[in-house]
Amino acid sequence: MASQEIQGKKPVQILEKIRESLEKLNEKMEVMIELQKHGRKDLQPLPDAPLDVMTLLSMPDHLRKTAMTICRLGRATAEETSEQTHRARAVESAYLNQLVTMGYMKKERNGRKAYFYVERETQQEGS
Amino acid sequence: MGKIIAVHSYKGGTGKTLLSVNLAATFAKHGKKVCLFDLDFRAPSLFTILKIEKAENWLNDYLNGTCGIEKVLLDISDRIQNNGMLFVGLANPSTEAIRDMSSKDRKWEMRALGRLLALRNSLLGEKNFDYLIFDTSPGLQYSSINAIVSADLVLVATTFDRSDVNGTQLMLRELYDLFEKKTEVILNKVFDAPLKSGKDIQAKLNNIYQVPILGIIPCFCDVLKAEGNVIFAQEKTDHPFSKLLNEMANKINNNM
Numbered sequence: 001m002a003s004q005e006i007q008g009k010k011p012v013q014i015l016e017k018i019r020e021s022l023e024k025l026n027e028k029m030e031v032m033i034e035l036q037k038h039g040r041k042d043l044q045p046l047p048d049a050p051l052d053v054m055t056l057l058s059m060p061d062h063l064r065k066t067a068m069t070i071c072r073l074g075r076a077t078a079e080e081t082s083e084q085t086h087r088a089r090a091v092e093s094a095y096l097n098q099l100v101t102m103g104y105m106k107k108e109r110n111g112r113k114a115y116f117y118v119e120r121e122t123q124q125e126g127s
Numbered sequence: 128m129g130k131i132i133a134v135h136s137y138k139g140g141t142g143k144t145l146l147s148v149n150l151a152a153t154f155a156k157h158g159k160k161v162c163l164f165d166l167d168f169r170a171p172s173l174f175t176i177l178k179i180e181k182a183e184n185w186l187n188d189y190l191n192g193t194c195g196i197e198k199v200l201l202d203i204s205d206r207i208q209n210n211g212m213l214f215v216g217l218a219n220p221s222t223e224a225i226r227d228m229s230s231k232d233r234k235w236e237m238r239a240l241g242r243l244l245a246l247r248n249s250l251l252g253e254k255n256f257d258y259l260i261f262d263t264s265p266g267l268q269y270s271s272i273n274a275i276v277s278a279d280l281v282l283v284a285t286t287f288d289r290s291d292v293n294g295t296q297l298m299l300r301e302l303y304d305l306f307e308k309k310t311e312v313i314l315n316k317v318f319d320a321p322l323k324s325g326k327d328i329q330a331k332l333n334n335i336y337q338v339p340i341l342g343i344i345p346c347f348c349d350v351l352k353a354e355g356n357v358i359f360a361q362e363k364t365d366h367p368f369s370k371l372l373n374e375m376a377n378k379i380n381n382n383m
Contacts, residue, residue, distance in 0.1 A: 071276070120237060
């Protein structure tokens with residue numbers, strides 16, 4: 001954070017900013033830990049890879065569970081995903097970020113919350 | 128909220144459509160609001176079986192994103208006694224449509240999965256349907272796996288045919304299990320059913336499939352003779368086949 005930016009801000013805002021940065025850092029670390037656990041073979045970025053059922057079938061079990069949950073919920077945070085899978089939020093956060101890196105999912109920030117979803121282009125129409 | 132049931136099998140000719148139609152009619156007779164969908168896009172048959180003369184929109188159109196699901200649904204509740212409601216969503220039986228559905232790419236299939244999943248909100252949520260029943264293509268077809276992924280319960284129709292038994296075991300291990308789907312087996316066309324006690328067959332099946340057995344249906348000559356012209360659950364309610372369907376519908380209802 002630039003010193004000019006810090007000046008003129010209230011301590012609460014500065015602390016909030018630090019917390020956001022720490023959360024982002026934490027997410028990145030979780031991904032790195034998960035990558036070490038499962039090996040890099042899961043993580044082959046494919047631009048706009050379609051998350052179809054054959055792809056789901058060929059995924060490792062731990063990622064399939066997360067991907068299926070997002071398919072079912074449509075759009076969810078790591079917290080909401082973990083409530084469905086009964087795994088730790090940090091673990092889901094790592095798997096979701098892995099799926100984003102692999103190109104199967106999109107991530108969108110809304111304030112402090114990060115939402116994950118499958119981009120199906122015209123999914124809304126006709127539903 | 129209501130539930131989605133996918134009726135699937137490894138091989139063709141196991142009685143999926145017969146079971147789907149009669150199960151839907153049975154649920155409707157029990158006063159439920161039901162919709163039966165034909166997801167067998169390669170060999171659509173509900174159009175003929177239900178003797179529907181005209182349809183403006185097809186399930187193909189909904190999956191293609193050219194119309195909403197409400198335009199696809201046909202209300203055939205007038206055929207059901209009691210207060211139940213029965214709707215159908217038909218697959219387009221034209222050769223052109225079958226060819227079109229066979230040539231879809233992975234992105235289209237992904238969107239189709241999204242649209243099937245969206246039925247949970249639109250029909251079970253907003254329209255208060257109790258059951259959506261997906262009649263699928265046999266084997267590992269895209270449309271069938273999409274239906275399985277979208278479903279809460281998968282009913283696998285199988286026979287004692289050796290290749291069917293092996294194929295069903297394979298799908299239980301490598302398809303339904305991977306998607307963590309609640310799966311139950313219906314053994315259909317059992318020739319020696321009257322000779323064996325139900326418990327013997329049940330034990331044998333439990334051992335083979337390791338999943339709950341929803342029902343065992345003998346090979347009824349009357350059903351074969353009807354040549355797909357009779358919906359037993361609707362027209363011959365006292366027939367043993369209809370009574371078995373009644374038992375299965377009750378079991379599903381109590382367990383979901």
